Structures are given as C-alpha cells and as structure tokens.
Amino acid sequence: MRVVLDTNVIISGLNFPGNERLVLELALRGRFELYLTEFILEEVAGVLGRKFNWTGDRIQQALRTLSDTGQMVEPPRLPEVIEGGHADNRILECAAEASADYLVTGDRRHLLPLEEYRGTRIVNAPRFLSSLEAS
Template identity: 35%
Template sequence: MIRVVLDTNILYSAILQRAGLPAAVFDLVSDGLLIPCVSPAVLAEYHDVLLERPRLRPYAERAHSVLEILAKVAIRVEPTGVVTESRDESDNRFLECAEAADAAYLVTGNIKHFPERYKATKVVTARQLWAIMMAAGREEKQ
C-alpha cells in the first residue's frame, strides 16, 4: 500500500463535491489502497478547516465521516525537523509530515505552493495520483 499525505484542500474538495477527483482519491483511502499519514499539526488543520469553515456547515456529516475514517486508518507521525520549502508557511507542516512518514506522495490542489519533490515524496494533484493508481491497476491485471 502507498503512503500519502493529503493536503487539507483535497479533503475540503472531497467533502464539497462527491463526484470529483479529490473524492475519488479519498475513496482509495476508504478502500485501503492508500494509507494516509498525519501529524498533530496536520490533524489540527484538518479539524480547524473541515469543522469550522462556514461553507462546510451544510456538509458537517460528511466532514465528520471523513475525519472518522482518517482516525481509523491514518498512520500518525511526529515530525522531527522544521521544513521551510513552501511559499505558504502552513504548507510546510504537510512536507514535515510527508518526510516523517516517508510518504510516496503529497496530494494537493495547490501544487504551485510546493516543490515538485521533497526528499522521497513527490508532490502531485488528485488527477495525477488518480492516473498513477489507475495505471498501476492496469499493470496488475496484465
């Protein structure tokens, strides 16, 4: 299974639009094909954004469901270093988590805020990760 760090905007989009690629990526987590990795800072941002933003109030049940799934399946890590690679300071917490988890991918909707790769982690969009996963599935069937 593949370790990933999901930027909050991926979860936000998955909650708002069940038919989009961020939701499809989260479904891969729910199906056990991806292992999400979280740190205390990442979890705190998830809770702050997904439970407190007025735009998500109509989707509170779905937001709670997403957080419950993550609580059950996510690998919790404790970053040991401080990262300063991202232009957006809060996004550095996701890179720190990815490094501590040795995640293969960091999935984000704000790819311009991140380097293309950070150490062992490749930064990708939901569309790119979906394509990677679908290609891997086709290879397994051959």
C-alpha cells in the same frame, strides 16, 4: 504505497464530487496507506467549520473516520522550504516523516511547483489517480 493528502484534497473530497473525492474514497477503502498529523486534522476541522459550516458532530465523525483509516505520525520541525512560516511546511514534514511515495495536493502556488521533496513526488489528484492505475 504511502500517501499524504494535503488539507485541500481532504476538504474537497469531503465536500465536492470529482477527483479529490475519488482519492479520498480510495484512501478510506485502503487502496493506499494514508498518513496524517494532528496539524492536518486540526486544519481540516477548522476549515470544515469556518468555510463549510459543518456542525461539531459532523466534523468529529469525519476526523474519526480519517484517523481510523490513516496512520498518525509526529514529524519533527524541519528547515522551512516555503518561507515565512507557511503552513504548507507542516504538510511537507508529514510527507518526510512518513517516507511518503506521494503528496497529493491542489496547491499550485507552493507545493505543486516543488514536484518532489525528500523522495516524495508532489502531484495533483488526477496525476495521482493515473499513477495508481498504472501500478
């Protein structure tokens, strides 16, 4: 199963207990194929430093773990789905390039309302975990 985790899921998984952490742990254990881009890793690094005061060393270790676990893709720019140059378009590009089965996100404003993008189901962490249990 090919999966893209939105930055908010990775950030939550690294900082808080709950469904997002479980999803991240399953990715790290190889329960599904995780796909990443440089954009996602840069966004994770920025948020961890800015909002959570992680040290540079701790951020680099987290990024190494993610990049060692996931497969990097270099998606082309696609027509914007979310207007105004919104960063969530970069997440959708990753999902499209990876031919992802799922994009897991907590973004209720931009991504979850789409429900699907180019064959990728867009779901929150609890729904993704239910789908994993069913498979």
